[in-house]
Amino acid sequence: xxxxxxxxxxxxxxxxxxxxxxxxxxxxxxxxxxxxxxxxxxxxxxxxxxxxxxxxxxxxxxxxxxxxxxxxxxxxxxxxxxxxxxxxxxxxxxxxxxxxxxxxxxxxxxxxxxxxxxxxxxxxxxxxxxxxx
Amino acid sequence: xxxxxxxxxxxxxxxxxxxxxxxxxxxxxxxxxxxxxxxxxxxxxxxxxxxxxxxxxxxxxxxxxxxxxxxxxxxxxxxxxxxxxxxxxxxxxxxxxxxxxxxxxxxxxxxxxxxxxxxxxxxxxxxxxxxxxxxxxxxxxxxxxxxxxxxxxxxxxxxxxxxxxxxxxxxxxxxxxxxxxxxxxxxxxxxxxxxxxxxxxxxxxxxxxxxxxxxxxxxxxxxxxxxxxxxxxxxxxxxxxxxxxxxxxxxxxxxxxxxxxxxxxxxxxxxxxxxxxxxxxxxxxxxxxxxxxxxxxxxxxxxxxxxxxxxxxxxxxxxxxxxxxxxxxxxxxxxxxxxxxxxxxxxxxxxxxxxxxxxxxxxxxxxxxxxxxxxxxxxxxxxxxxxxxxxxxxxxxxxxxxxxxxxxxxxxxxxxxx
Numbered sequence: 350x351x352x353x354x355x356x357x358x359x360x361x362x363x364x365x366x367x368x369x370x371x372x373x374x375x376x377x378x379x380x381x382x383x384x385x386x387x388x389x390x391x392x393x394x395x396x397x398x399x400x401x402x403x404x405x406x407x408x409x410x411x412x413x414x415x416x417x418x419x420x421x422x423x424x425x426x427x428x429x430x431x432x433x434x435x436x437x438x439x440x441x442x443x444x445x446x447x448x449x450x451x452x453x454x455x456x457x458x459x460x461x462x463x464x465x466x467x468x469x470x471x472x473x474x475x476x477x478x479x480x481x482x
Numbered sequence: 483x484x485x486x487x488x489x490x491x492x493x494x495x496x497x498x499x500x501x502x503x504x505x506x507x508x509x510x511x512x513x514x515x516x517x518x519x520x521x522x523x524x525x526x527x528x529x530x531x532x533x534x535x536x537x538x539x540x541x542x543x544x545x546x547x548x549x550x551x552x553x554x555x556x557x558x559x560x561x562x563x564x565x566x567x568x569x570x571x572x573x574x575x576x577x578x579x580x581x582x583x584x585x586x587x588x589x590x591x592x593x594x595x596x597x598x599x600x601x602x603x604x605x606x607x608x609x610x611x612x613x614x615x616x617x618x619x620x621x622x623x624x625x626x627x628x629x630x631x632x633x634x635x636x637x638x639x640x641x642x643x644x645x646x647x648x649x650x651x652x653x654x655x656x657x658x659x660x661x662x663x664x665x666x667x668x669x670x671x672x673x674x675x676x677x678x679x680x681x682x683x684x685x686x687x688x689x690x691x692x693x694x695x696x697x698x699x700x701x702x703x704x705x706x707x708x709x710x711x712x713x714x715x716x717x718x719x720x721x722x723x724x725x726x727x728x729x730x731x732x733x734x735x736x737x738x739x740x741x742x743x744x745x746x747x748x749x750x751x752x753x754x755x756x757x758x759x760x761x762x763x764x765x766x767x768x769x770x771x772x773x774x775x776x777x778x779x780x781x782x783x784x785x786x787x788x789x790x791x792x793x794x795x796x797x798x799x800x801x802x803x804x805x806x807x808x809x810x811x812x813x814x815x816x817x818x819x820x821x822x823x824x825x826x827x828x829x830x831x832x833x834x835x836x837x838x839x840x841x842x843x844x845x846x847x848x849x850x851x852x853x854x855x856x857x858x859x860x861x862x863x864x865x866x867x868x869x870x871x872x873x874x875x876x877x878x879x880x881x882x883x884x885x886x887x888x889x890x891x892x893x894x895x896x897x898x899x900x
Contacts, residue, residue, distance in 0.1 A: 362698060364725050364732075368705040375712060414694065422847065443698035446690050466701035468708075 350480035353379040357406035359391045359423065360384070360441070361415045369410065369441075369467060376472045379408070388418030392426055402434040408479060410467075413442040413449060421452070428458055437479055441467055488512055493530065505534040557658040559640075563613070563651050570658075577636070577660045579629035598625035598633060605638075612642065613651045620656065623665075635665040684875070692740060699733040743872065754792045754880075759825050759834070760785040762795075766802040770810070779810045779819035789825055791832050791900050797876040802834075804873045805896055809838035814891070832900040842890040852886065 356379040360366050366384050373382055383406065385391035398404040413420035420440065440453050440462045453462045460478065463471050489511045498504050509526040551558065557574035575582045597605055601624035612620035620640035625633040640656025706729065710722045760783065767774065767781050806821065813819040822837040843852065853874040877884050877898055888894040
């Protein structure tokens with residue numbers, strides 16, 4: 350089964366970021382994690398790496414509501430690039446707004462939508478999902 | 483007999499043998515003798531009862547039509563497309579405040595060229611559709627200039643009633659009606675709809691904010707407590723307690739913010755007072771003196787000292803405070819903040835303009851979120867994402883609007899339409 354080498358967390362909530370990284374290490378989610386506090390920082394880091402399959406993350410856990418560049422704006426920009434490998438993107442948000450779910454469904458690059466708080470079971474599901482593909 | 487006329491004709495009634503009254507056209511011609519004395523008459527009698535009845539019916543029908551037109555206050559028009567001649571009835575002119583008899587022929591046609599420039603292209607397009615046969619009936623609504631200079635809303639209906647053999651329109655007939663009253667009601671209704679849908683949008687937005695912001699804190703509590711249970715390392719546990727405390731503080735702040743929003747969203751106490759704008763602006767700058775000095779900011783004020791606004795004093799103070807603070811706070815890193823505050827009256831509305839030389843906002847990227855709650859656009863530690871949200875709501879609660887112009891790296895101008 351394929352395993353996740355590099356995961357990327359994009360979220361402005363520092364408490365959540367601490368928690369998710371902790372949860373990732375408990376579940377052996379991935380070998381390594383990088384994290385960014387908003388969409389702009391993530392793009393600044395990721396865009397120069399789109400041709401490098403080693404440096405690109407396998408999985409991105411993306412928040413929606415963020416300052417400067419939010420989750421939707423990040424996606425709109427990121428999908429413009431031809432990536433050197435497939436990157437699985439999950440939305441992880443506190444949003445229970447149906448409009449957000451509908452919008453997420455319209456993006457083919459989004460694999461799933463998780464509502465916070467993320468549980469161990471959610472991470473296991475992502476891992477199984479990733480292994481199958 | 484006096485040789486005034488050789489013939490005469492008249493319509494008169496005769497009694498028929500059966501007692502009916504019949505209409506007869508009597509034509510009489512006189513035949514003269516060679517010595518110019520009358521010899522005899524030749525009389526011709528023709529029963530015109532049917533014709534008379536028809537004419538009578540036609541007359542009544544026309545009268546009825548006139549009454550209908552009169553009662554509906556509709557004007558009628560005819561347009562000979564070939565010659566270009568337009569015939570409008572009296573009411574077409576009285577609608578616009580003119581008296582047909584006082585107008586010269588050339589003025590008659592000029593008046594009907596006065597369609598409002600905003601409405602002209604559409605009216606023309608609808609007319610073209612009708613003239614090309616694309617639509618059977620012409621129907622359009624437009625404004626026309628009345629004699630006193632005011633705009634009158636007109637509804638016009640028409641139909642081409644004669645086509646040439648090769649399919650060209652020849653004659654068109656139609657009506658015109660003053661629908662100004664209806665239009666004004668319509669405009670009022672649209673305005674009300676807009677206010678209601680705007681309030682509705684704000685309510686949904688607010689409900690969404692409440693659920694989202696409270697949920698994110700709740701989620702953090704849940705997650706951190708679960709992790710705490712699994713953690714054995716004492717140092718790490720201590721760190722988690724710190725984070726939990728921080729989360730509790732964030733939650734308290736969120737609730738305070740939401741309370742602030744609720745308190746004016748549903749506040750009906752919008753009492754106004756006549757306020758000297760210049761004085762209020764200077765007072766507000768004094769209130770943020772600490773920030774102004776710390777950032778070495780300069781304010782230039784161009785406001786007529788006699789300019790007064792009728793406004794809720796607490797709102798005005800909060801609005802000015804917010805814009806002034808933002809103008810200084812989001813300064814450009816390479817220059818000192820300079821803020822120009824001016825106010826002027828345009829079309830009866832007071833406009834306050836606040837222009838800064840700060841970092842600017844990418845409106846293409848953030849324009850639709852600029853006034854949203856908890857939306858921040860800069861990596862600024864103090865950005866709460868609540869100020870502009872509240873400001874916008876306060877301005878709108880008082881029936882005004884805000885416009886924003888900005889260029890990244892150059893500065894931002896906010897225009898508040900009081």
